[in-house]
Amino acid sequence: MTNQAPHPIKLGGVHHAAYRCKDAKETVEWYGKVLGMDYTTAFAEDHVPSTGDYDPYMHVFLDAGNGNILAFFELPNQKDMGRDENTPQWVQHLAFEVASEEELLAAKDHVESLGIDVLGPTHHGIFKSIYFFDPNGHRVELATDIGTDEQYAELKRVAPVMLEEWSETKTAPKHADWLHEIARKENAAKSA
Template sequence: MQRIHHVAYRCKDAKETVDWYGRVLGFAYTNAFAEDHVPSTGAYDPYMHVFLDCGGGNVIAFFELPEQPEMGSDPNTPAWVQHLAFEVSTLEELEAAKAHIEGLGIDVLGPTYHGIFRSIYFFDPNGHRLELACNIGTPEQYAELERVARPMLEEWSETKKAPQHAQWLHVDPGSLVE
């Protein structure tokens, strides 16, 4: 594998989605496909498939499916679980993005501390949860997380309880009081 070619999600309105991602996140609208029949299956199902450049060779795409039932959420999966996370370079960029997004009237949660990154969360007009994240970890922290990854997975597989191997991730040094 070389990289992810694109990730595709459903949208309610292709034009609204393209315009929103351009205005809110600065993503460039690059191209679209529109068909009455699905090329892979031959099934009749008219669609508009739009592609947005997220930067760094990353592409997100959306399908508008006007003849399908309305979009809905999975009632068995909490809204915070399925999300798209985009990376910004600095904490200043993260704060600026938060201010920009809130300035557009969009509710933003965070920044949230995750040990090796901080992030903000918000929803697009289709109900997809988005995250902007800024890495703040040290090489030693990333190495430690890699070292404990397999033991954590094994413990989780056996107990279905949160392993404590990386508990240090949850202590925000900015919240410590001396």
């Protein structure tokens, strides 16, 4: 085994994740009302700093907790925003963590009280989630971890094997089927 030099990049986390929005004010108000996010910062320019192109924009930043920032761009001179029609709606989404199942259920009640359709909770074996859409058509997920340290360790252990098998076969590897069994058992117990 050879000595490897340390990687030249040392990440300190996600500075921000940015998406497009239809209306910056509506988006800021929605994320504040629905998810309790604080609106922290805005930049508005007529020219894009990195390219110099004329393309007026409003760039807004929202605090998602624990130093995580969610940002949006409103681009009034661009074509109406759409979505990748070749990708199912459930794939591209923003997922936020809540601390417990009780908080997840309280969040579901709150979001539904605002007239927003909510899917879930969905049991994923080691976490549970609810799903809904923001006014821009972005899918939002709230999730809470429910797994054990042993379960997370096992998932980390089989991750390389699963990726290799997927790469070769493009069929779902069965190394973590026990996750589905956990969900099935809990759902059966609730139905009884």
